[in-house]
Amino acid sequence: MTAVGADGLDAIRTDPSRAVLGFDFDGTLAPIVDDPAAARAHPGAAPALARLAPRVGALAIITGRPARVAVEYGGFEGVDGLVVLGQYGLERWESGMLTEPDPPPGIAEARAKLPGVLEAAGAPPGTFVEDKAHALVVHTRRCAEPQVALDRLRSIIAALAERTGLAVEPGRYVLELRPPGVDKGRALRSLADAFAEKRGAPPSAVLFAGDDLGDLAAFDAVDALRAEGVPGVAVCSGSNEVTELADRADLVVDGPDGVVELLGTLLDG
């Protein structure tokens, strides 16, 4: 644990009612599995979030998943006060209400071209596409050599993104084509700013926990808030697939088991 991270945790425990907490879903609250449709939150996640929600300033899941999917797979429907920011902040779910924009026009073109592009690139057996309406995700986890497959597809997915006005979000054996202009850092920042506006004072502390490259933007937001005087903690849900987050984190825990254990200690003031 870094010294500034320990200060951030102390600040949360001292004044939880003004703390802003954000959690990634896959790999952080839900163990990674081969089939994205089979992912489910750790059984302790929803109960721990339900205990925290009424006691903290803001509590959010910030995920690449569609918000409705995260709510369903997480079992978060009954967690009063929880906000789910889906598709990297494009969508907002709160108290059963979902707000989402129309999909960007480039998605339809990318959807039409992607099968041909994958075939022309010689995408290995096991490669498949997850269609999230606002984004398309190319998965290689089920290939015989997932990293080799991902590396083979990187440049053609980047070229397709360029042609269709989309951004590429790389992740754990995935390359995602998604709308530009959103990321988890902006999403976390918007939560902190909304809290400050509503309460007339900045949060007492901010925490974000994640496991994948898309979570680094939220770590950047924790750093930026810290530079403005808000104590912060960046938590890495550790895995042997991604090392970049552990290098940047204040605290590394043992995957979703470790994250759920941490959730249970955040009110131990």
Ligand SMILES: O=P(O)(O)OC[C@H]1O[C@H](O[C@H]2O[C@H](CO)[C@@H](O)[C@H](O)[C@H]2O)[C@H](O)[C@@H](O)[C@@H]1O
């Ligand atoms: O922001 P997150 O909540 O971490 O979502 C990011 C992507 O996660 C999903 O893929 C990851 O989890 C799958 C299920 O465990 C796994 O099979 C895959 O290899 C992982 O990359 C999801 O399918 C994507 O749509 C999300 O963007």
